[in-house]
């Protein structure tokens with residue numbers, strides 16, 4: 131319900147206007163019934179009654195149209211706001227939590243849940259309007275005959291109780307179908323990421339389509355249809371009860387009670403009119419049920435929008451700018467990892483991977499190579515260093531200031547990276563320096579990309595490049611960011627021998643000369659000599675690496691910053 135409160139705060143103006151328009155339309159409709167009822171008993175019909183009729187008809191038509199237009203606007207603005215806030219929440223969530231959830235669940239939340247919640251949210255005013263109209267009609271009914279009102283209220287209570295009982299079953303169906311849609315999004319991701327493998331192998335494609343995808347879509351279909359069927363039965367039952375009430379008033383009541391024909395006609399008219407709002411409420415309820423399931427899902431993913439209030443939202447921005455945080459990311463002199471550990475906790479994993487304890491010191495102007503076998507923990511160590519994983523044990527300190535939740539965002543602004551699974555954005559997002567295109571073009575030439583890519587207004591002309599070229603473009607982005615600490619995760623792995631050499635013997639020395647600290651995750655033992663020091667990870671532990679230590683630092687740096695010397699791996 132935090133979410134509903136949050137949305138109400140955002141769109142209360144639009145919501146109030148659409149409710150007001152809908153209410154006027156609904157009440158004018160109820161008024162029309164009263165006027166028609168009077169008209170049937172007046173002969174000749176008075177001019178004032180005719181004018182009332184005309185006025186009410188105009189009010190119904192105008193307010194109904196207005197209410198619908200406002201509701202459409204409300205719906206679209208709600209979807210936009212939900213998508214924006216949920217995206218923001220995902221970006222604010224800890225990386226470890228997002229890793230555990232998996233991309234498919236996040237995509238399902240971003241697309242399916244936001245749609246379902248927004249649709250139901252837009253229905254809230256409609257439900258409110260219909261409830262108000264129903265109350266208006268019941269009041270008129272009570273004025274005509276309070277015993278008939280009591281009869282109708284008893285029928286309604288019976289209907290509500292049985293509906294609630296049925297609804298629980300429907301929600302269980304919807305909850306199961308929502309779980310299945312997570313799996314479905316997982317399959318969609320497999321189609322996108324594994325399209326080449328699926329196209330190439332008929333057997334695999336067929337097994338994927340028939341055994342996995344079809345099974346999942348059929349399970350989804352079964353549960354969804356199950357939920358809707360329960361709602362249909364419940365709503366038909368409700369309508370049946372209504373007709374029973376009308377039938378009782380028409381055929382049974384007169385033999386019990388000596389009401390006038392006029393009262394019977396009036397109450398029947400009201401009951402018939404009530405069918406409209408009542409059916410609408412019943413039709414809207416499945417959407418509300420699904421929205422409840424979607425809200426629960428977002429909560430269980432740990433992505434509740436409750437935290438995305440205005441106050442919280444400004445905090446990361448303040449931290450990003452280093453406001454109120456005692457960190458000097460531009461003029462830093464040492465970065466320490468002290469007894470840092472990290473463990474991947476997975477259910478049922480008897481021997482989870484443990485990294486550390488790690489003690490390391492980095493200094494500006496120092497090039498460090500991080501080496502080690504596959505699965506030894508290099509990327510995990512990098513993620514810890516970057517502040518993307520908080521350490522489970524020990525701590526990181528920048529110039530003696532420990533990094534914690536309050537300054538981690540500011541601390542991350544120290545780094546420029548190219549990950550091994552990097553993502554290339556269409557443009558140099560978030561970089562607002564003077565002559566950005568000019569600076570970027572210089573690097574395009576340096577990275578031998580000038581004949582392939584143009585940069586206009588900070589936007590790359592194409593992404594249709596080889597993997598190695600795309601990685602060079604990612605490196606260009608990191609260069610332009612011009613941050614104090616560079617981290618490259620197997621950057622050179624996709625480069626041809628010539629450019630690999632350029633990377634180790636020109637680009638890294640250049641960064642060093644500019645006083646940057648550089649951590650390079652690499653398997654290129656040919657170039658170990660270009661590092662100030664090599665550190666090796668083995669099964670999550672830093673170990674002595676004599677062959678790397680011998681080679682490291684042998685190369686004569688042409689840069690004046692060589693005097694920064696090798697840092698310590700303590």
Ligand SMILES: Nc1ncnc2c1ncn2[C@@H]1O[C@H](COP(=O)(O)OP(=O)(O)OP(=O)(O)O)[C@@H](O)[C@H]1O
Nearest residue numbers: 229474476483502503504505506507508509510511
């Ligand atoms: N998200 C994760 N959840 C659980 N375990 C993980 C996760 N990521 C990595 N691991 C485990 O942690 C260990 C270290 O992984 P890591 O990616 O840090 O190794 P690496 O040295 O970078 O390997 P490579 O050279 O193959 O890239 C591996 O055993 C891996 O199975």
